[in-house]
Amino acid sequence: xHLKTLLPFVLLIFVLSLSFAYLSMSYPVLWWRxxxxxxTAEDATKVIEAKPGETVIVNGSITNVGRKWILQLKLxxxxxxxxxxxxxxxxxxxxxxxxxxxxxxxxxxESFTLKxxxxxxxxxxxKINITGQxxxxxxxxxxxxxxxxxxxxxxxANISILEVKFPEEVTEGEPFKVTLVVTNEGNKVEAANxxxxxxxxxxxSERMQYLGIEPNVTRDVVFTVVPTTTAGNVTVYLQxxxxxxxxxxxxxxxxxxxxxxxxxxxxxxIEWVTxxxxxxxxxxxxxxxIVAWKIASSYKFKVVRGKEEKIVQTSA
Numbered sequence: 428x429h430l431k432t433l434l435p436f437v438l439l440i441f442v443l444s445l446s447f448a449y450l451s452m453s454y455p456v457l458w459w460r461x462x463x464x465x466x467t468a469e470d471a472t473k474v475i476e477a478k479p480g481e482t483v484i485v486n487g488s489i490t491n492v493g494r495k496w497i498l499q500l501k502l503x504x505x506x507x508x509x510x511x512x513x514x515x516x517x518x519x520x521x522x523x524x525x526x527x528x529x530x531x532x533x534x535x536x537e538s539f540t541l542k543x544x545x546x547x548x549x550x551x552x553x554k555i556n557i558t559g560q561x562x563x564x565x566x567x568x569x570x571x572x573x574x575x576x577x578x579x580x581x582x583x584a585n586i587s588i589l590e591v592k593f594p595e596e597v598t599e600g601e602p603f604k605v606t607l608v609v610t611n612e613g614n615k616v617e618a619a620n621x622x623x624x625x626x627x628x629x630x631x632s633e634r635m636q637y638l639g640i641e642p643n644v645t646r647d648v649v650f651t652v653v654p655t656t657t658a659g660n661v662t663v664y665l666q667x668x669x670x671x672x673x674x675x676x677x678x679x680x681x682x683x684x685x686x687x688x689x690x691x692x693x694x695x696x697i698e699w700v701t702x703x704x705x706x707x708x709x710x711x712x713x714x715x716x717i718v719a720w721k722i723a724s725s726y727k728f729k730v731v732r733g734k735e736e737k738i739v740q741t742s743a
């Protein structure tokens with residue numbers, strides 16, 4: 428066979444060899460080196476729930492889906508928190524086969540875990556990537572998977588009494604107020620029962636009050652108390668689920684109320700009149716004026732008439 432006849436075949440083989448080499452470098456599948464990564468999560472969307480301060484362990488798997496063993500494969504993650512991949516390095520990732528009666532033969536994966544220590548102040552959603560990279564071959568085959576780490580702080584109320592304002596002294600029959608300054612430093616809306624304990628014969632407006640308080644809110648709770656002559660302690664109780672707070676007040680001895688001096692005469696009449704509405708008071712005053720005018724007129728008439736009678740008698 429002549430050289431001229433073989434030359435086209437040689438050139439064709441040479442071009443095909445170059446194309447194969449190029450494609451082999453561009454597409455690792457032609458070198459039969461492929462692997463997949465996956466993480467296990469209850470949520471199909473790969474969302475993993477966690478709380479601040481927890482340590483979360485994420486289970487993952489890596490599967491050789493190519494035709495050749497993969498040598499020296501390293502795993503790493505972009506997790507922003509303190510974390511550990513175990514193992515983080517595979518000396519060799521073998522092609523492993525398994526059998527299932529329902530699906531037939533399948534590729535058996537290797538397992539790994541990602542251990543994440545979540546800080547106490549963390550919150551929000553974080554997209555976590557796990558990437559595997561082959562080190563041995565010049566192709567440096569890589570693949571990755573990801574999931575969402577949703578850190579939700581635990582909802583907890585933290586209600587406290589900042590201050591209780593008690594009077595230093597009280598007087599029998601005179602109302603006084605007990606004021607509580609209540610705050611919620613937690614992150615959950617909570618309801619609390621607040622009770623004021625005083626001597627049983629004291630009159631307390633709503634001995635138990637119900638308070639719903641939002642996070643980072645401070646509120647005043649006021650009790651109005653009317654004491655008798657009985658002395659005793661005034662104590663405040665605040666209670667919400669699993670928490671009870673007690674604030675003991677002073678021992679109060681009510682002062683004796685000043686005795687009212689009975690009023691008589693004109694002053695009593697004035698106070699009696701002014702105790703009514705302005706219209707009624709006006710009518711009463713008008714009647715009193717008319718009666719007084721009548722009495723004065725009658726008296727004047729009698730005085731004048733008496734003088735006239737004396738003059739007539741003198742003339743006779």
